[in-house]
Amino acid sequence: MQTLVIVTHPDIENSLVNKRWIQELNKFPDQYVVHQLHEAYPNGKIDVVAEQKLIEQYDKIVFQFPYYWFNSPWFLKKWLDEVLTHGWAYGSKSGYPISGKKVTLAISLGVDEEELSNTGKYGYPLTELTRPFELSFEYVKADYRPIFAYYGIEYNSSKESIEKSVKLYIEFLNAL
Numbered sequence: 001m002q003t004l005v006i007v008t009h010p011d012i013e014n015s016l017v018n019k020r021w022i023q024e025l026n027k028f029p030d031q032y033v034v035h036q037l038h039e040a041y042p043n044g045k046i047d048v049v050a051e052q053k054l055i056e057q058y059d060k061i062v063f064q065f066p067y068y069w070f071n072s073p074w075f076l077k078k079w080l081d082e083v084l085t086h087g088w089a090y091g092s093k094s095g096y097p098i099s100g101k102k103v104t105l106a107i108s109l110g111v112d113e114e115e116l117s118n119t120g121k122y123g124y125p126l127t128e129l130t131r132p133f134e135l136s137f138e139y140v141k142a143d144y145r146p147i148f149a150y151y152g153i154e155y156n157s158s159k160e161s162i163e164k165s166v167k168l169y170i171e172f173l174n175a176l
Contacts, residue, residue, distance in 0.1 A: 003173060004058035005106070007036045008065040008076040016157050017108040017150060017165055018066055024166045032173070033058070037075055044075070051083045056097050060176050061142075063133075064106040070122075070129055080136065089140045099141035102176055105133055106169060107147060110154030148172040 005025055009018045025032040035054065041047070055061065065072045087094055107126070115121040116129070126149055137144040150165040 001059060002031060002033050003060040003062060003176065004054065005032055005034050005062045005064050005173075006076075006079075007034060008038065008063070008073050008079070009036070010038055010073050010075065012036065012038065015066070017153055017162055018064060020162050020166055021064065021106070021108075021169055024170060037079060041075075044078070046079060046082050048082050048085070051079070052088055052097070055083070055101075058101070060102045062104055062106050062148075062173065062176070065108075067107050067109040067126075072133075084136070084140060096141045098137070101142050102145050103137045103142040104145040104176065105130060105147040106172070107149045108153055108165070109149060109151045111151060112155065113149070113151040116151075145176060 007018065007022060009015055012019050012022070022034055022036070025034050037046075063072075063076060065076055071077075084090070084098075089098055090096060107130075109116070109126070111122070113126075116124065116126050118125065126147070130147060134144050148169060150168065152161070
C-alpha cells in the first residue's frame with residue numbers, strides 16, 4: 001500500500017533536507033506518492049475536488065514541510081482550509097472520508113530539539129506547537145499519528161546530517 005506524501009515547501013530548489021527527502025521517496029514509487037503543492041499549484045489556486053479525490057485514494061497521508069515561524073508554510077494552511085471542507089471532510093452528511101486514515105507530519109526544523117522544550121529557549125515542545133494539526137485531523141476522525149521531526153538544520157546541514165535524516169525518515173515512514 002502506498003503512502004501519500006504532501007509536500008509544502010515554497011523554495012524546494014534551495015532546500016537541503018526536504019529536497020533530499022523527496023529524492024529518496026521518489027526512488028520507491030511503489031511505496032510513496034509525492035505530491036508537491038507548490039509544483040501542482042504554482043499560481044496558488046488549489047483544485048479542491050482533485051485534492052479530495054487524491055486524499056480518498058490513500059490510507060496513509062504524510063504532510064511534509066519545513067517549520068517556519070512556529071508553524072507550517074502558509075500554503076499548507078490554505079490547503080487545509082480549502083480541502084477539508086464541511087460536507088466533505090466533516091459534518092453529518094460528509095461520510096468522513098478521512099476517518100481511520102493514518103495521518104502524520106514530517107517536519108524539518110532549523111532549531112535544536114532542546115530549544116523546543118518546556119525548559120528551552122522557546123518554552124514549548126513541538127508536540128504542543130503542532131496541536132492544531134492534531135485537533136484538526138482528530139476532528140475529521142483521522143488516525144493522527146506521532147510526528148517525525150528532524151531538528152538542528154540551521155546549525156548542522158552537513159551531508160552526513162542530511163543523510164542521517166533520510167535514513168530516519170524512511171524508517172519512520174515504514175513504521176507508519
